[in-house]
Amino acid sequence: MTLDSFLASPSDAAKRSGPNDRIVLSSRVRLARNLRGFPFPGWAKKGDRLKSLEIIREAVSGLPQMENAFAEAMDNLNPLDKQILVERHLISREHAAKTVGSGLVISKDESLCVMINEEDHLRMQALRPGLQIRQLWQVMDEFDSALEKKLDLAFNSKLGYLTACPTNVGTGIRVSAMLHLPGLVLAEQVNQIIQAVNKLGFAVRGLYGEGTEALGNVFQVSNQMTLGEGEIEIVERLSKVVAQLIEHEENARQKQIEKSPKTVLNHIGRAYGILANAHSISSKETMNLLSLMRLGIDLGLFPGTDRNLMDELFLITQPAHLQKNYTEKLSAEERDLLRADMLRDRLLKVSRPIPRFPGAEGTTLDKPASP
Amino acid sequence: MLCDVCKKNEATVHLTQIVENKMQTIDLCEGCSKAKGVDDPTGFSLASLLVGLGVSQEESTASATTPATEPSEELRCGTCGFTAADFKKAGRLGCPDCYQTFAEQLEGLLKTMHKGTKHTGKIPGSHPARDVAEQVRELQTLLEQAVQTEDFERAAVLRDEIKKLKAQPNPVRTA
Ligand SMILES: [Zn+2]
Numbered sequence: 224m225t226l227d228s229f230l231a232s233p234s235d236a237a238k239r240s241g242p243n244d245r246i247v248l249s250s251r252v253r254l255a256r257n258l259r260g261f262p263f264p265g266w267a268k269k270g271d272r273l274k275s276l277e278i279i280r281e282a283v284s285g286l287p288q289m290e291n292a293f294a295e296a297m298d299n300l301n302p303l304d305k306q307i308l309v310e311r312h313l314i315s316r317e318h319a320a321k322t323v324g325s326g327l328v329i330s331k332d333e334s335l336c337v338m339i340n341e342e343d344h345l346r347m348q349a350l351r352p353g354l355q356i357r358q359l360w361q362v363m364d365e366f367d368s369a370l371e372k373k374l375d376l377a378f379n380s381k382l383g384y385l386t387a388c389p390t391n392v393g394t395g396i397r398v399s400a401m402l403h404l405p406g407l408v409l410a411e412q413v414n415q416i417i418q419a420v421n422k423l424g425f426a427v428r429g430l431y432g433e434g435t436e437a438l439g440n441v442f443q444v445s446n447q448m449t450l451g452e453g454e455i456e457i458v459e460r461l462s463k464v465v466a467q468l469i470e471h472e473e474n475a476r477q478k479q480i481e482k483s484p485k486t487v488l489n490h491i492g493r494a495y496g497i498l499a500n501a502h503s504i505s506s507k508e509t510m511n512l513l514s515l516m517r518l519g520i521d522l523g524l525f526p527g528t529d530r531n532l533m534d535e536l537f538l539i540t541q542p543a544h545l546q547k548n549y550t551e552k553l554s555a556e557e558r559d560l561l562r563a564d565m566l567r568d569r570l571l572k573v574s575r576p577i578p579r580f581p582g583a584e585g586t587t588l589d590k591p592a593s594p
Numbered sequence: 595m596l597c598d599v600c601k602k603n604e605a606t607v608h609l610t611q612i613v614e615n616k617m618q619t620i621d622l623c624e625g626c627s628k629a630k631g632v633d634d635p636t637g638f639s640l641a642s643l644l645v646g647l648g649v650s651q652e653e654s655t656a657s658a659t660t661p662a663t664e665p666s667e668e669l670r671c672g673t674c675g676f677t678a679a680d681f682k683k684a685g686r687l688g689c690p691d692c693y694q695t696f697a698e699q700l701e702g703l704l705k706t707m708h709k710g711t712k713h714t715g716k717i718p719g720s721h722p723a724r725d726v727a728e729q730v731r732e733l734q735t736l737l738e739q740a741v742q743t744e745d746f747e748r749a750a751v752l753r754d755e756i757k758k759l760k761a762q763p764n765p766v767r768t769a
Pocket residue numbers: 597598599600601602603622623624625626627
């Protein structure tokens with residue numbers, strides 16, 4: 224089966240929903256595991272990598288969770304397929320660069336994905352829309368317990384699960400949530416919040432790692448420490464932090480509407496104007512403007528338009544998803560033209576934003592900044 | 595500001611993390627941030643980047659009681675052939691046994707990176723330590739209940755039992 228026929232269409236993928244997905248785009252729990260008696264993938268010779276790949280692939284594919292899964296060796300996937308998987312957040316960029324001796328298995332519903340011979344022999348992750356960290360830990364725990372019956376995993380009682388990088392040793396768990404925080408960015412509070420979250424031992428980074436100025440106002444929060452703290456503690460602490468971030472984001476949005484309604488309307492109106500009328504637009508600008516339109520939908524400025532449409536556009540305007548529709552290799556400039564064409568076409572049915580927030584009367588001006 | 599990795603390009607990606615009240619910062623250029631997987635939502639951690647740069651190692655040796663790790667440079671893992679120099683370069687280990695080979699070097703590093711130096715999480719079902727860990731967990735639940743119901747006598751007994759179990763060397767399953 225080809226990857227293309229296996230994966231859900233972008234529009235179906237965007238329709239998946241979960242609790243709090245107005246702000247939490249997705250949650251993820253990843254476990255790192257290794258086989259005893261094999262060098263880690265980065266140090267292993269090709270023969271060892273092929274052997275471990277075969278052992279793991281067979282064990283993983285045999286689990287009931289992986290019935291009708293997509294299982295493939297990385298050298299059988301073309302660069303475009305790999306990039307599509309990265310854009311779907313199913314594999315890491317690091318894994319996309321792998322070839323002989325690495326592989327992947329993706330469950331039918333795409334909520335489970337196992338990367339074989341990435342940095343560790345096994346990187347297995349459960350991914351779902353919205354805030355579902357606790358449930359995902361249960362899913363992963365069960366999956367891991369089933370798998371450990373078939374594999375001899377590297378574990379010692381002092382250091383826990385042994386991983387290629389000492390930063391993952393112990394539980395080998397990385398719990399993360401991807402958050403859409405345009406309110407905190409507009410309120411210029413996001414850096415403060417990031418520092419507070421850092422102090423709790425969690426990392427915050429942008430969707431594509433541009434430091435604190437995250438593309439599309441999307442931020443990832445994840446645990447850093449994996450030793451000396453149990454999985455449940457980590458999951459609980461992160462869940463609490465995410466719940467607080469949701470509250471801060473909602474408050475920031477509310478405050479911005481009250482304090483600077485014109486500024487917010489201006490941002491959203493311009494975002495719509497450019498997206499619906501541009502003839503050339505980069506992927507980066509697209510993400511930032513779609514984020515503002517998504518905010519506009521959340522705030523009731525686009526009656527009748529569904530948030531799913533923004534999530535779909537967010538996905539299909541990314542380079543590999545765009546390229547997929549064309550047989551000839553596109554240059555970045557060509558992609559910018561075709562991306563703009565697609566956006567104009569898809570936004571044809573979306574009416575321009577209403578001129579005031581639902582419930583607000585007349586023209587409200589921004590309040591002067593208080594000292 | 596120049597990139598900490600290549601020391602050539604202008605740094606555009608700035609990362610700050612505070613781990614146990616110690617601030618760690620790193621500045622990267624676009625290219626290096628991509629190469630180091632800073633844009634990879636699951637793979638990146640500042641600590642792992644610092645390992646590669648030897649920053650954390652310097653910090654940890656400064657805080658440890660043992661002086662510099664010079665002679666260990668020749669240390670080689672008997673299972674996979676990985677050396678301390680390889681570790682410094684790659685920031686990754688060669689095989690699971692490397693944790694034993696480089697235990698001394700790792701000790702300080704693990705302390706700076708993590709909350710503790712002892713695993714307190716899940717234990718595979720087949721592992722001998724599982725039985726004790728399970729018992730401890732069960733007793734801890736009972737202990738919490740006892741404290742909540744203010745049955746302090748029982749709590750004291752349970753506490754002693756937990757202490758005893760934890761003090762045991764790893765039991766070897768005889769079956
Ligand atoms: Zn650089």
